[in-house]
Amino acid sequence: MKSLIILVISIVHILSFLEPIGGDIAAAGCSFPHYAGSKKDYPKLKPFIGKSYKVNDPNGEYRYTVAICAPAGGVDKAGAVQVDLKNGNNEPVVLGLYNNADIISGTDWLYLEYLGGKTYNRHCSGEGRRAVIMLTCDESISDLQAQMVILEENKNKSADCYYLFELSHQDICPNKPTSNLSLGSIFIIVMFSLIAVYLFFGFLYQRFVLGAKGMEQVPNYGFWLDFGNLQADGCNFVCRTGENRGPRTYKGVGDDQLDDMEERDDHLLPM
Structure with missing residues (x-):
């Protein structure tokens, strides 16, 4: 009971400092x-x-x-x-x-x-x-x-x-808009920066160290040339999960059926 009374007095004391502003805004004093x-x-x-x-x-x-x-x-x-x-x-x-x-x-x-x-x-x-x-x-x-x-x-x-x-x-003064980058944005920026560094220094190495010309100056050109096929193979391996049915066998006429046919055809042979 004592705690309840103290709580009520505290609330009244706080509300005593709040007066209406324009009917729906409150400010201290x-x-x-x-x-x-x-x-x-x-x-x-x-x-x-x-x-x-x-x-x-x-x-x-x-x-x-x-x-x-x-x-x-x-x-x-x-x-x-x-x-x-x-x-x-x-x-x-x-x-x-x-x-x-x-x-x-x-x-x-x-x-x-x-x-x-x-x-x-x-x-x-x-x-x-x-x-x-x-x-x-x-x-x-x-x-x-x-x-x-x-x-x-x-x-x-x-x-x-x-x-x-x-x-x-x-x-x-008005609040200046902040440009807080998300983790996704930071990741994309870092990724593209690394790709740019890789291409730039790879191009320099291929051209001036290995003496490559034309498209051969692209670093790891052979890998990137076959990159689409590698993606297709990977997709085929991951996405196509059906069981392998194996080769179908030919179901022809069996030997026992041939014996029956020979017995049934004996009367057709000329005497």
């Missing part, structure tokens, strides 16, 4: 209530789930923390936060929530958007802030070299303002 795309958009996000990145703006006035499907800066449900460095205000401003997000992916990029951030005071008609993270392909950048950069804070509009971040990483 993230949820996408407005997601209307296909399932192909989600796998590209998997390698980044739970990772957090810090970045300062070029002027050194703000510091940003962006997390992928995880709390940023220790703020619950916040996917991206901003800290004002110039005023010494360490209280983070939420730029978007990871449980209110959107996602779109292409061949070598992924668009992740956090919605529902803190509302603006004087900009963008007082709408909520939102953070856009562009994940782009760069095969030379791994986890050790990956750095988040902020491209702009677009707030000079009446609506649809956003913070734009970019992260380049090799995990966004």
Whole structure:
């Protein structure tokens, strides 16, 4: 009974980290209530789930923390936060929530958007802030070299303002097709390579060492000339498995039958 209770608690604990994405996709931490795309958009996000990145703006006035499907800066449900460095205000401003997000992916990029951030005071008609993270392909950048950069804070509009971040990483790049050869393919390649070596060096030996001309330059020409007959003999030996009936004997008239005929023909002789 105790083991059953522990199992149920473990299952509930695991399920508590899973929230729906578009109704039929699950990710740890993230949820996408407005997601209307296909399932192909989600796998590209998997390698980044739970990772957090810090970045300062070029002027050194703000510091940003962006997390992928995880709390940023220790703020619950916040996917991206901003800290004002110039005023010494360490209280983070939420730029978007990871449980209110959107996602779109292409061949070598992924668009992740956090919605529902803190509302603006004087900009963008007082709408909520939102953070856009562009994940782009760069095969030379791994986890050790990956750095988040902020491209702009677009707030000079009446609506649809956003913070734009970019992260380049090799995990966004499309998978290259692998050409794993089967054992059969390897065998065929090796076999034809050996045949080519045999013919090449055999030709050189026949021509320059033995002085052969014409078709005689083919190595083991006599064997290959008779190769078809050898195959036919082998096939005849293996495939024709019927018993040998031997020669048929001629069944003529026996001596006893001749004696009877002589007795029956005596009355025909002239007297």
